[in-house]
Amino acid sequence: MVVGPGAVTEGPLWSPSAERAAATAMARFMSAARASDQLALHRWSVREPDAFWSLVWDFTGVVGERRGPAFEAGPTMPAARFFPESRLNLAANLLATSGPGPALIALDESGGRRVLSWDALRAEVGAASGALRAAGVGPGDRVATVLPNGAEAVVTFLATVAIGAVYAGTSPDFGPEAVIDRFAQIEPSLLVAADTYRYKGVDYDVRAHVEQVTAGLPGLRRAVVGRRGWEEFVGTGRGGVRAPACASLPFDHPAAVLFSSGTTGVPKCIVHRAGGLLLQHRKEHMLHCDIRPGDRVLYVTSTGWMMWNWLVSVLAGGATAVLYDGHPMHPGPDALFEVVEREEVSLLGVSAKYLLSLRKSGCRPVGTHELGSLRTLCSTGSPLGADEFAFVYDAIKADVHLASMSGGTDLCSCFVLGDPTRPVWAGEIQGPGLGMDVDVVDPSGASLRQRPGEQGELVCDSPFPSMPLGFWGDPTGDRYRASYFERFPGRWAHGDFARWTEHDGMVISGRSDTTLNPGGVRIGTAEIYRVVERMPQVLEALAFGQSVEGDTRVVLLLRLAPGVALDGELEDEVRRRLRTECSPRHVPAVVVAVDDLPRTRSGKLAELAVADVVACRPVRNVGALENPEALDAIRALPELAPTRP
DSSP states (O other): OOOOOOOOOSSOSBOOOHHHHHTSHHHHHHHHTTOSSHHHHHHHHHHOHHHHHHHHHHHHTOOEEOOSOSEEOOSSGGGOEESTTOEEOHHHHHTOOOSSSEEEEEEETTSOEEEEEHHHHHHHHHHHHHHHHHTTOOTTOEEEEEOOSSHHHHHHHHHHHHTTOEEEEEOTTSOHHHHHHHHHHHOOSEEEEOSEEEETTEEEEOHHHHHHHHHTOTTOOEEEEHHHHHHHHHHTTOTTOOSOOOOOEETTOEEEEEEEOOSSSSOEEEEEEHHHHHHHHHHIIIIISOOOTTOEEEEOOOTTSHHHHHHHGGGGGTOEEEEEESOTTSSSTTHHHHHHHHHTOSEEEEEHHHHHHHHHHTOOGGGTSOOTTOOEEEEESSOOOHHHHHHIIIIIOSSOEEEEOEEETTTTEEEEEOOTTSOBOTTOBOEEOTTOOEEEEOTTOOBOTTSTTOOEEEEEOSOOTTSOSEETTOTTOHHHHHHHTSSSTTSEEEEEEEEEOTTSOEEEEEESSSOBOGGGOOBOHHHHHHHHTTSTTEEEEEEEEEEETTEEEEEEEEEEOTTOOOOHHHHHHHHHHHHHHTOGGGSOSEEEEOSOOOBBTTSOBOHHHHHHHHTTOOOTTGGGBSOTHHHHHHHTOGGGGGGOO
16 A cells, blocks of 8 residues: 655645634644644654553453563564553454444445444344354454455455454455455355355356365365355354344454565465554554544445554444445446445545545535545555545645555565644645654665655564564564565664654655555566466566556566567457456556566566566666666667656
């Protein structure tokens, strides 16, 4: 998730009134911490982690048994522990509210609307957790889902973590091979999958895909498929259950596996601890996003993106999760604002690409929709330009907190995000999250905090609760440490280019590694190569992300077999295979044939070098390339001209 560059304006686009700022939980928290201002509060939060995270636990009302220290340092950053003697259950916290009010409002493109009250949700989760136990699922077992963003996915997640099992999800638009690449690594005991889904007004039958997935998971004990299969399965666990029996578990008990990709091999399986997810999300929701009990929160997301986990966690604060399944601009550009107005949404979360598309469509909700309920608009997933900042205040709502956020699947939370007590400046994220010891450093590791405007690498200098427990299938932790702690020893290196601003905010300008991020969904180049390079016409492929008009597009370079030309038929076949075997997000925006691809002397493709040369950045380690002349040919490609000065 990244938020991008923008121009400096003469003044802020928005500032909260004194009354509005004073009414926020952030203001009350600052008072409880006895901090003089926001910068002092942040300094205290990273210098005194035991005191800070203790206050977060108490202030946000975590349900559990708090014992012993809130923080124990370790010999290394990943060895640190938070609340090592405390116990809780993630589902118990998300189901702490009771009564007839709405907990979930599930909507779809066709106009379908399903509401589950708090009491009904507790009963459904109780039945589903009973069904899981009856199916032999226990603590530590994995439950995998291929579901759209609806009530069934939330109920399955809550039932899974209630009994101490581990949840992993993806969306039904992923091809079977991409799903197997993820789930086969964690060997799930049970799979819950949709048999159809709807997107942009088209219904898709995925029963054949589900059959392929189940066949590719030999350790699977049971597959629950389709709405009828779900109802029958949950029915086996009802038996008069009104609420789930939530197991009391350690803070570090694994709750979820999220999938991210590097540049080689299958996707990494990132294991997240229950307590870390809960505490980070409670802090971000209550303090940084000013989400209050009774609010209605809609984040446009699929079940395969970390923002889905973030959205579900709003239940812990007594807010209603509004689940929207479908394209946010179908059947027209104002479709999402119809929902905001009708459902009285308090916080709307979208991608930066959505705001760019909305601006280009000419849609101006400010003149067509009553948006009085909307206090906060969150943006994440890809760079948000200054034009889109201005568009929000001009065309959507003048008095709204535009909270740009940046973090990632790796931490299932944010490093930098909004603050409802501070001004919003065009193109800038307002600042680091509390408790997140974030900085920007140059290649030598020196801080750029006192050099605003100078680009460097985003790092985090101290432990935080939602650091992953590790990667599944990485018993020594070597891959985990190599992914985040090798570049700058003792620091988390996130792989984003960033710079501080004069307002103590931050601009994140894109990925510094080779993981692709189209529309905010991180995918690995290896996933693309495994499909494309099976085609006889293709000898070799290289994919990279190119920043264009506030978003990242995927560019695919192909070295073709002798005598093969890249015509329309071959290009269509490449796109079709990627869409079918991976997902629509893996389909490149641009496909270009080249004579050669740059590689290191050890034979590895130089993806970063290509991304740098196309973006007119200095190319690092040219001396390590066997054929640097290939970069010159790629630099000259007319198809890649849009980002050049």
